Amino acid sequence: MNYHALKMPAQVYGGQGAAAAVGEIAQGHKKAVLFTDRGISANGLLQKPLKQLKRAGVEVALFDDLPTEPSVYQADEVIRRFRAERPDLIVAVGGGSVMDVAKLCSVLDTDEYTVFDLLESPGAARKTVPAVMLPTTAGTGSEATPNSIVLVPEKELKIGIVNPQMIADYVILDAELLSKLPxxxxxxxxxxxxxxxxxxxxxxxxxxxxxxxxxxxxxxxxxxxxxxxxxxxxxxxxxxxxxxxxxxxxxxxxxxxxxxxxxxxxxxxxxxxxxxxxxxxxxxxxxxxxxxxxxxxxxxxxxxxxxxxxxxxxxxxxxxxxxxxxxxxxxxxxxxxxxxxxxxxxxxxxxxxxxxxxxxxxxxxxxxxxxxxxxxxxxxxxx
Structure with missing residues (x-):
């Protein structure tokens, strides 16, 4: 078959100040889990997204301790915490590791399979919670990919879980979120x-x-x-x-x-x-x-x-x-x-x-x- 497909996020916002679009996207949602890491949180880069979510009337559970380049076990722990919150929206503010874990969560609000199952059968993944990605580095492209990379310690290897269901629903490209990037x-x-x-x-x-x-x-x-x-x-x-x-x-x-x-x-x-x-x-x-x-x-x-x-x-x-x-x-x-x-x-x-x-x-x-x-x-x- 000699045809090609292009799968992309449904909506992409770009330009300085674009992070304000979080409020528009969040309209009609009840609860969001906001994924980030301690460095982003400490730099004050969450202020605008948090303000917009609260203005939209959305309850926010903040997960600000996501690990760098996580293992599959660390990802599984975050997924368990995520499911306990029962959110209807995901917002990820961070680099590739933050976005990769958030994408896994978007397909794991279910009892049908676990992240360990997806290592062997990534095709089983099905989107259950919409996801918004705000990258704070300019490199991984995780905001656009169907991939989530996790470390499997037993194999001493990083493995990609790949499924188009993990492509983000919304992407926001705002250089103001890179203003403190080393x-x-x-x-x-x-x-x-x-x-x-x-x-x-x-x-x-x-x-x-x-x-x-x-x-x-x-x-x-x-x-x-x-x-x-x-x-x-x-x-x-x-x-x-x-x-x-x-x-x-x-x-x-x-x-x-x-x-x-x-x-x-x-x-x-x-x-x-x-x-x-x-x-x-x-x-x-x-x-x-x-x-x-x-x-x-x-x-x-x-x-x-x-x-x-x-x-x-x-x-x-x-x-x-x-x-x-x-x-x-x-x-x-x-x-x-x-x-x-x-x-x-x-x-x-x-x-x-x-x-x-x-x-x-x-x-x-x-x-x-x-x-x-x-x-x-x-x-x-x-x-």
């Missing part, structure tokens, strides 16, 4: 968005829909990431990065990420390296590995970012790969695994865990063998 987090999440876009554009599952959003994300990142990182007060750049991250999330929903994410997941699962940092570590080495199988696509990225008619396709592809490498360096993301306690003797464990991510490896334009994975990890460990 540069270090801005960098890691921004490169995460970059990885999403370039992986989706070169994915085996790429479609005309995902291409449109992936190229849009890449152009926005090219024009805004460095300013968003180096100029914390630049809300215009941050607003554009929010849009880029959202576009990247839409691309994931259509095409899926590839070997960059597959090989990065063990770095987060076993060594607790932040998701954006682990993707940054794998990004350029995997894309250089892929180049012979996606030269035409990489050349089209070059044409979209900086048209260079004097270069042939191979040189254009190299320009893109050099840009990926340069941007990771310019936003000062560490790329030496030894800095995070990873040792050369851990190499075979990483290979085994990385090769288990078949869902993503199958999307990669070039087949990744165990020997390939071993070399990609070794290049980071032994440089």
């Amino acid at each position: 540069p270090k987090v801005c960098a890691a999440t921004g490169v995460d968005a970059l990885a999403h876009a370039i992986e989706c554009y070169t994915s085996n599952k790429a479609t005309p829909f995902s291409d449109l959003y992936a190229l849009g994300a890449l152009k926005l990142i090219y024009e805004n990431l460095e300013n968003a990182y180096s100029q914390p007060e630049n809300l215009a750049a941050k607003q554009n990065m929010l849009l880029a991250a959202f576009y990247g999330g839409v691309s994931i929903a259509a095409a899926g990420t590839t070997a960059v994410h597959a090989l990065a997941y063990p770095l987060g699962g076993k060594y607790h390296i932040a998701h954006g940092v682990s993707n940054a570590m794998m990004l350029t080495s995997v894309m250089r590995f892929n180049k012979p199988y996606c030269t035409d696509r990489l050349a089209k990225v070059c044409d979209a970012l900086v048209p260079q008619p004097g270069l042939d396709k191979n040189a254009k592809a190299d320009w893109v790969l050099d840009w990926l490498d340069r941007i990771v360096q310019q936003v000062h993301i560490p790329t030496d695994l030894k800095e995070f306690g990873v040792r050369p003797e851990d190499l075979e464990t990483l290979v085994t865990l990385g090769m288990d991510c078949k869902r993503l490896l199958n999307n990669n334009c070039r087949v990744v063998t165990e020997a390939d994975a071993r070399k990609l990890y070794a290049d980071l460990l032994l440089n």
Whole structure:
């Protein structure tokens, strides 16, 4: 069958001050659970959403202790607390971890299955509570994806639960919620968005829909990431990065990420390296590995970012790969695994865990063998 589908949030609000739309969305609802973390709560970023919910006459149960990069057990604990509140609306204000747990809750107000069941049978999920997503980082794209990522400690691996039912009903992209974002987090999440876009554009599952959003994300990142990182007060750049991250999330929903994410997941699962940092570590080495199988696509990225008619396709592809490498360096993301306690003797464990991510490896334009994975990890460990 040669047709494509694009599944997206039903309504998207964007622009500085857009967080006020929470009140409009909440009209007619009785009780909301507001998901966030302690850092967001302490920074005062909940004031506007809370004010709007209360103005709409909605009772609010505040869950402000969501963990960073949660395990499936931590997610299950939050789900149990959520169900006890019996809400009819979910509002998530935070980064990818906050939104991922909130999305799980949106399909788990039921006795029919548990989050552990969804690890094995994600297709069982059914939306039971509408969800509103307000991202406070510009990177994960979780507000647009059907994915929720949880750590399974026994496997030392992060696993994606994927079901279109988890796509948010409403998304609000407001750069004012990024006003206190630390540069270090801005960098890691921004490169995460970059990885999403370039992986989706070169994915085996790429479609005309995902291409449109992936190229849009890449152009926005090219024009805004460095300013968003180096100029914390630049809300215009941050607003554009929010849009880029959202576009990247839409691309994931259509095409899926590839070997960059597959090989990065063990770095987060076993060594607790932040998701954006682990993707940054794998990004350029995997894309250089892929180049012979996606030269035409990489050349089209070059044409979209900086048209260079004097270069042939191979040189254009190299320009893109050099840009990926340069941007990771310019936003000062560490790329030496030894800095995070990873040792050369851990190499075979990483290979085994990385090769288990078949869902993503199958999307990669070039087949990744165990020997390939071993070399990609070794290049980071032994440089």
